[in-house]
Amino acid sequence: MPAYKITDVVNNALPGVMTVVEIASIKIIVVKKEKQVYAFRASCPHAGTMLTDGYIDAKNCVVCPTHFYKFDIASGKNVTGEGYRLKTYTTAEADGEWYVYV
Template sequence: MNKEYTWHLFALHLNEIPFNHENLAEIKVAGKKICIARMADKAFACAAQCPHAAAPLVGGYVNVQQQIVCPLHRYKFSLENGRNVSGEGYYLRTYPIEEREDGWYIGL
């Protein structure tokens, strides 16, 4: 099944996003809260809240395996596909990001 996305420009450059010391930021795109994670020159997007207890993921961190770690119960989710890799069975909504000539886009 191919997903149809509506693409939204969210930044001309990643440097304009207010990332915290863990390289996470919460932004609003098309009325939806999104958590953006930056690792080197890559960016990942996921739901702003943990699917388990709705903790804001911007308060967590990203580990070296490119997993976002929830600040509340330390559940870990792959930023690539949203899979819960610490075994609790939850799924984190992820969104595709593309860098284009005129900026950074997210598919919703």
């Protein structure tokens, strides 16, 4: 998987706020929470709704604004039981730079 530098996005992101970036023609949401950075597909795997119109709850799940399905931002698992899975991407920090692997 190719690595793409997202350091500027991470450095400018407010904690817990979803930021959309386009990498390799894919819209990806980047979220910084505590010392971790998460990356996942920007649209809901069920209805295609932009997840930035939703929110991240206290259990680190992104909540889709259309049907309120919840997805764990680390694993992509659908925690409300509908059976969908959100595509997640690995992020890593190396030598002060942040990368996402797509």
